[in-house]
Amino acid sequence: MPQHKSAIKRVRQNKKRRDRNRINRSRMRTATKKVFSETEKANAELLLKDAVSLIDKLSAKGIIHKNTAGRKKSQLTTYVNNL
Numbered sequence: 532m533p534q535h536k537s538a539i540k541r542v543r544q545n546k547k548r549r550d551r552n553r554i555n556r557s558r559m560r561t562a563t564k565k566v567f568s569e570t571e572k573a574n575a576e577l578l579l580k581d582a583v584s585l586i587d588k589l590s591a592k593g594i595i596h597k598n599t600a601g602r603k604k605s606q607l608t609t610y611v612n613n614l
Contacts, residue, residue: 552594559585559595559603566607572614579611 533539562582569575583604590600 555589555592555594559589562586563603563607567610570614572611575611575614579607582607 533542559582562578562585566575566578566582569578586595586600586603589595590597595603
């Protein structure tokens with residue numbers, strides 16, 4: 532356990548950020564699974580729009596790397612186009 536006030540505060544901040552990042556990554560995974568589980572192209576395109584928007588937001592905030600975001604968007608788009 533930390534002894535200094537600044538270290539105690541740092542532990543609190545890290546926990547808050549870790550929880551926030553975990554929630555956002557989970558939302559992203561759920562959105563991508565919804566797209567991949569869809570079999571109708573019209574519905575998949577709507578889900579794709581939401582998923583891409585979420586991935587862009589997470590990338591902009593630094594929660595996921597920009598190349599990871601690009602790769603995920605590419606995979607999703609390829610899947611939807613092949614339906």
